[in-house]
Amino acid sequence: MRRLLRVLLLIGILAVVLYPLAWMVGxxxxxxxxxxxxxGLIPEKFTPGNFSAGWNNFQLSFGRFFxxxxxxxxxxxxxxxxxxxxxxxxxxxxxxxxxxxxxxxMIGTLLLPGHVLIIPQYILFxxxxxxxxxxxxxxxxxxxxxxxxxxxxxxxxxxxRGIPRELDEAATIDGAGPYAIFRHVxxxxxxxxxxxxxxxxxxxxxxxxxxxxxxxSDLSDYTVPVALTLFIDSTSESxxxxxxxxxxxxxIPVFLFFVAFQRMLxxxxxxxxxxx
Amino acid sequence: MITAPPEPRLxxxxxxxxxxxxxxxxxxxxYVFLSPWLLGLMLITAVPMLLSLYLSFTDYDVxxxxxxxxxxxxxxxxxxxxxxxxxxxxxxxxxxFALVAVPLKLLAALGVALLLNRAFRAVGLFRGLFYLPSLLxxxxxxxxxxVSMFNRxxxxxxxxxxxxxxxxxxxxxxRYALETLMLLAIWQFGAPMVIFLAxxxxxxAELYEAASVDGAGPARQFWHITVxxxxxxxxxxxxxxxxxxxQGFTAAFVLSNGEGGPVDSTxxxxxxxxxxxxxxxxxxxxxxxxxxxxxxxxLITAVLFRTGRFWVHYNDEGNG
Numbered sequence: 001m002r003r004l005l006r007v008l009l010l011i012g013i014l015a016v017v018l019y020p021l022a023w024m025v026g027x028x029x030x031x032x033x034x035x036x037x038x039x040g041l042i043p044e045k046f047t048p049g050n051f052s053a054g055w056n057n058f059q060l061s062f063g064r065f066f067x068x069x070x071x072x073x074x075x076x077x078x079x080x081x082x083x084x085x086x087x088x089x090x091x092x093x094x095x096x097x098x099x100x101x102x103x104x105x106m107i108g109t110l111l112l113p114g115h116v117l118i119i120p121q122y123i124l125f126x127x128x129x130x131x132x133x134x135x136x137x138x139x140x141x142x143x144x145x146x147x148x149x150x151x152x153x154x155x156x157x158x159x160x161r162g163i164p165r166e167l168d169e170a171a172t173i174d175g176a177g178p179y180a181i182f183r184h185v186x187x188x189x190x191x192x193x194x195x196x197x198x199x200x201x202x203x204x205x206x207x208x209x210x211x212x213x214x215x216x217s218d219l220s221d222y223t224v225p226v227a228l229t230l231f232i233d234s235t236s237e238s239x240x241x242x243x244x245x246x247x248x249x250x251x252i253p254v255f256l257f258f259v260a261f262q263r264m265l266x267x268x269x270x271x272x273x274x275x276x
Numbered sequence: 277m278i279t280a281p282p283e284p285r286l287x288x289x290x291x292x293x294x295x296x297x298x299x300x301x302x303x304x305x306x307y308v309f310l311s312p313w314l315l316g317l318m319l320i321t322a323v324p325m326l327l328s329l330y331l332s333f334t335d336y337d338v339x340x341x342x343x344x345x346x347x348x349x350x351x352x353x354x355x356x357x358x359x360x361x362x363x364x365x366x367x368x369x370x371x372x373f374a375l376v377a378v379p380l381k382l383l384a385a386l387g388v389a390l391l392l393n394r395a396f397r398a399v400g401l402f403r404g405l406f407y408l409p410s411l412l413x414x415x416x417x418x419x420x421x422x423v424s425m426f427n428r429x430x431x432x433x434x435x436x437x438x439x440x441x442x443x444x445x446x447x448x449x450x451r452y453a454l455e456t457l458m459l460l461a462i463w464q465f466g467a468p469m470v471i472f473l474a475x476x477x478x479x480x481a482e483l484y485e486a487a488s489v490d491g492a493g494p495a496r497q498f499w500h501i502t503v504x505x506x507x508x509x510x511x512x513x514x515x516x517x518x519x520x521x522x523q524g525f526t527a528a529f530v531l532s533n534g535e536g537g538p539v540d541s542t543x544x545x546x547x548x549x550x551x552x553x554x555x556x557x558x559x560x561x562x563x564x565x566x567x568x569x570x571x572x573x574x575l576i577t578a579v580l581f582r583t584g585r586f587w588v589h590y591n592d593e594g595n596g
Binding site: 006017018021039040089090095102106111114115116117118120127142146147206210226240243247251255258262 | 299301302303304305306307308309310311312313314315316317319320321323324325327328331338342388391392394400402403404405406407408409411412414415416417418420421422424425429430431433434463470519522523525526529530533534546549550553554559562563566567569570573577
C-alpha cells in the first residue's frame, strides 16, 4: 500500500516535470490562433507548417545554423577527447617532476568560471583576427584542442585510477615505454571514459550559448542557440509557432543522445560526480 | 575529497642506471603528453587572466589597438563599489537567485531521490526521465519555452485558471520575473538527484535495521542515519550547485532579450558583465567585474568548505 502511494506520488511529480516538454511539442504544432487561445497540450488542428516557416524564417535557412552547430560540436568532441586523454594519461599514470603541482592547478581551473576569461580571450582572439575571420569558429574550437575543459581531464584521471597498475608493470618488463603503454594498454581500456567525454562534450557544446554569442558575429556563422535568440526580437504572435518548432528541432539531437546513452550519462555523472 | 592520484609504485632497490634512465624517460614523456594542456593553461587561461587583471585597471573599448589603453588605477573598482547602483542591483539579484534556487533545487533532488531509493522495477526509467531536464534545461530552446510558459497566454496561467486563480504575465512583471528563472533552475534537479541516489545506495542497510530494532521511527532514522551518511554528497552538490547558481546567464538573457529587464529584475551578474563588456564595450570595467566575481566565488567556496567541517562526516577518512 505504501509502496503504491510512493509510485503514484512519483508519477505525479514526473508528470509535472515532463509537462513543459510535452507542452513544447504540442505548441510547435499549433496554428497562430490556437497558440493564443488553446493553452492545452494537444493542438486541435495540427499545423506542421510551423516547421517550414521556422526553417525559412531568416534570410538563411535554419539548416545552415544546424550545420554550423554540428561543425562546432563535432570539432569540440574531437578536441576534448584527444587532448584531455593525453593530459589525463600524464597526470594520472606517469611519474614526472612537478606532477603534483600541475594536478593541483588542473583542479583549480575546474572551478574557474568561464565568464572571467571571456573578455581577455575575446581581445586576444580578435587581435589574431580570429573573431569573424576566415574560419570564425577558431575561438570556439582551438581551446578545446588544448585540454582547457578540465572537467574531462579530471573525469579521465579518475577513470584511469581504476586501471590496474600491474598492467603497466607487466608491459614495462616486456620492454614497453610510456608511449607503448599509452597506445596498447591505456588507450584501449579507456574507451568508456572516452565515450562519456564525447557524449557530454557534444551535448554541452550543442547547448552552449555564452561563448557562441560572444565569438560569432555574422548571421551566416551563427549556431542554433544564437539563431534562436533572433526569434525573441521578433515575437509577433505569428512567430511563436515557428520559434517553438525550431526550439523543438534543436533539442532533438540531445534527446536522441539521451535515449541512446541514458545509462551511460547517468553513470557518467556518478563516477565523476558532476553537473549535467 | 580530491587528491592527486598515488605515485606509481617503484620496486625497492638502489637506483640503478637502468632505472634512472627509465625515470628520465618518464619525465620527458610526462611533459610530452602534458604539452597540449600546458599550452592551453598558458595561452587560454593564464595569459588571459593576467591580461584581464591588467585591463581591470584601464579604460579600454576593444576597437582601438591594445597599445592605446588608458591606465586609470583603481577607478573601475571605485566606480563599481561606490558609483554604480546597477552593479549592486545585479549582485543582489544574483545572490537572491542563488539563495533561493540552490537550496530548493537540492531539496527537490533529495526528496525525489529518497522516493526513488527503495528499489522497484521501473526505477531506472524514472531516474532517466527526471534527469532529462538537466540535459535540456540549459539551452536557449528550453529557456524560450519556459518564458512562453509563464507569459500571459502561457500554460502556467491556464493551470491557475483551472484552480480559479486569475493569471498574469509573470515574466514581464519585475516582481515575478526572477522567480520564473528560479523555477527553471529548480526544474533541473535531476543531476544532483542522480548523485544523491548513488550516495543513498552506499548507506549500509544494517544501520537502518539496527535503528528499527532500537525503536527509531522513520524521522529519526532520516536525521540520524541518512543525513550524516549522505553529508559528503550533500556537501558536494551544494558546492557545485552554488557555483553554477552564481553563473546563470542563458535563461536571464532569453527572458530579457539580453537586457536584464523587466526593470533590471533579471540582471544576473554575468549578464551585467556581458552588457558592460560586449554591448557598452567598457572592457576595462567589465574585467574589474570579472575579477571581483572570481574572488567572490573563491571566497564563497572557501566559506562552504570551512563550514563543511562542522557537518560533513567522512566515513572513510584517510583513504579517500
